[in-house]
Amino acid sequence: MSIWRPRSSDDLDGDFGPGGKSGLRCHERVLNLSNHGANHGGSKSSRLQCDRHGRHPVILYFYPKDNTPGCTVEGAQFRDLHKQFAKLGAVVVGISRDSLKSHENFKTKMAFPFELLSDADEALCGKFGVMKMKNMYGKKVRGIERSTFVIDGTGKLVKEWRGVKVPGHGQEVLDFVKTLNAA
Numbered sequence: 001m002s003i004w005r006p007r008s009s010d011d012l013d014g015d016f017g018p019g020g021k022s023g024l025r026c027h028e029r030v031l032n033l034s035n036h037g038a039n040h041g042g043s044k045s046s047r048l049q050c051d052r053h054g055r056h057p058v059i060l061y062f063y064p065k066d067n068t069p070g071c072t073v074e075g076a077q078f079r080d081l082h083k084q085f086a087k088l089g090a091v092v093v094g095i096s097r098d099s100l101k102s103h104e105n106f107k108t109k110m111a112f113p114f115e116l117l118s119d120a121d122e123a124l125c126g127k128f129g130v131m132k133m134k135n136m137y138g139k140k141v142r143g144i145e146r147s148t149f150v151i152d153g154t155g156k157l158v159k160e161w162r163g164v165k166v167p168g169h170g171q172e173v174l175d176f177v178k179t180l181n182a183a
Contacts, residue, residue: 026069055153056088056090057088057091058150059090059093059094059150060093061095061148062124062125062149063075064144064146065104066098071096073145075106077166077169078112079110079114082113085177095125096119098118103116103118111155125144130162131144131145149161150173161173
């Protein structure tokens, strides 16, 4: 079952809800997310229909950079738990500012069974409010704050983790998704 639908890359038209630059807030609707996916050859963008995909949750995890230690461990956690997420009907999507080529290589190297989206123009990062000033080797740089969002089957943002610490995070997200199915 494919949830990705082609859409032109210039059509980021505000379907993300009313969060604006400060980011979405819990219980706001997240309708449609458009951006470039690692499985789509780079020429077209993709649209994830968060409000129309069988009442299943969507997990969006934003991470700083492909092939870095923390991002590799985080992705591996979601990969290793993927069968359990799938059993619950949940869809996992990783998002960073890396290029499609970088995502394709990272996805292949790590055998990720889920989509990685390229957000080079920071459109999704802006909608979810994950861009922050960070201190890297004593220098201030703008980058993605490691964050995860769960969107329920009705298209509402129901849980967010910001400033994620990687160890055990995948399991924490899985445990939360299980509570959605129990409700």
